Amino acid sequence: MFESGLKVYPFAERTDPQEMEFIDGSRISFNTIHANDFKFFEEIHTVLEREPVGLIDPELRGLTASIGIQKGKPFDPDPRMTRSLEDSVEIGNATARAIFLRPRDTGAFLYEDQQWYTPFVGGDYRWLIEAGAGGRNLDARTLFFYCATVNTPAMALKMPGVGSPYALISTDSDAAYLDGSKNHSLEIPADVPATNFWSFVAYAPQTTSELQTGQLFPSKNSARDSFHGNSDGSVTLRLGPEAPDGPEAMNWIQTVPGKGWFALLRLYGPLEPWLEKTWLPGDIELVD
Numbered sequence: 001m002f003e004s005g006l007k008v009y010p011f012a013e014r015t016d017p018q019e020m021e022f023i024d025g026s027r028i029s030f031n032t033i034h035a036n037d038f039k040f041f042e043e044i045h046t047v048l049e050r051e052p053v054g055l056i057d058p059e060l061r062g063l064t065a066s067i068g069i070q071k072g073k074p075f076d077p078d079p080r081m082t083r084s085l086e087d088s089v090e091i092g093n094a095t096a097r098a099i100f101l102r103p104r105d106t107g108a109f110l111y112e113d114q115q116w117y118t119p120f121v122g123g124d125y126r127w128l129i130e131a132g133a134g135g136r137n138l139d140a141r142t143l144f145f146y147c148a149t150v151n152t153p154a155m156a157l158k159m160p161g162v163g164s165p166y167a168l169i170s171t172d173s174d175a176a177y178l179d180g181s182k183n184h185s186l187e188i189p190a191d192v193p194a195t196n197f198w199s200f201v202a203y204a205p206q207t208t209s210e211l212q213t214g215q216l217f218p219s220k221n222s223a224r225d226s227f228h229g230n231s232d233g234s235v236t237l238r239l240g241p242e243a244p245d246g247p248e249a250m251n252w253i254q255t256v257p258g259k260g261w262f263a264l265l266r267l268y269g270p271l272e273p274w275l276e277k278t279w280l281p282g283d284i285e286l287v288d
Helices: 039-050 058-066 079-101 138-147 246-251
Strands: 166-169 184-188 194-203 219-221 235-240 252-254 262-270 284-286
Touching: 039 079, 079 138, 184 194, 235 246, 246 252
Parallel strands: 235 252
Antiparallel strands: 166 262, 184 235, 184 284, 194 219, 194 262
């Protein structure tokens, strides 16, 4: 669709635009992680200087101005303010990370007595409570945007065959954080209720990007990969630093010793059993 329909060119060249060149960046390493120290505020100042003043509303502009960040003016905090900002970014980062990786809101969890939770607490892609009458669930929004970048209605849509719901998991069945030094398993039951395909991807908590391992992709999906299936039609994914012996090596996702990980299960085109929670994945189990 993009290669046949998308054209980007300078307006001055609209009558004779150059041919589009599409570059595949899927295997190119680059850093998109915001600073987790004082430099974070310098990043905010850089963005506000570059963008139109209307990028954020007067309410947010007032907040940034209160700490010395204002478009068209230098950002040069005194030593007292610098210390305060250094403390605040450490506290804010730790708070957001805790909300994301260990949610305390029981409404976040998808199934009773399981570890899977939703990045769209309340079922609204804008995190509105009672369609906005109750305000916005700020912790729920923090949970999502600490680990992700873009939200769309399709991610929280509850219509059979449409959308792409996400399920997050960061702990095993005993509520212990997932440890890349250990072996884990995950059962994907038979007849996954997805019109298109399902996907399971392992991520690094430090970067919230895909886990970097000896494998090209730290993931499995039903459109790309072949699996060693169980007699009942289910698939048992194996996650650990070393591949298991035998045919189950087909189902292996490599993890990194000394590093934690979390994962996302996505269903593209979910059907009624997913929406009604009559089909559900197993918890991640410690094998060691």
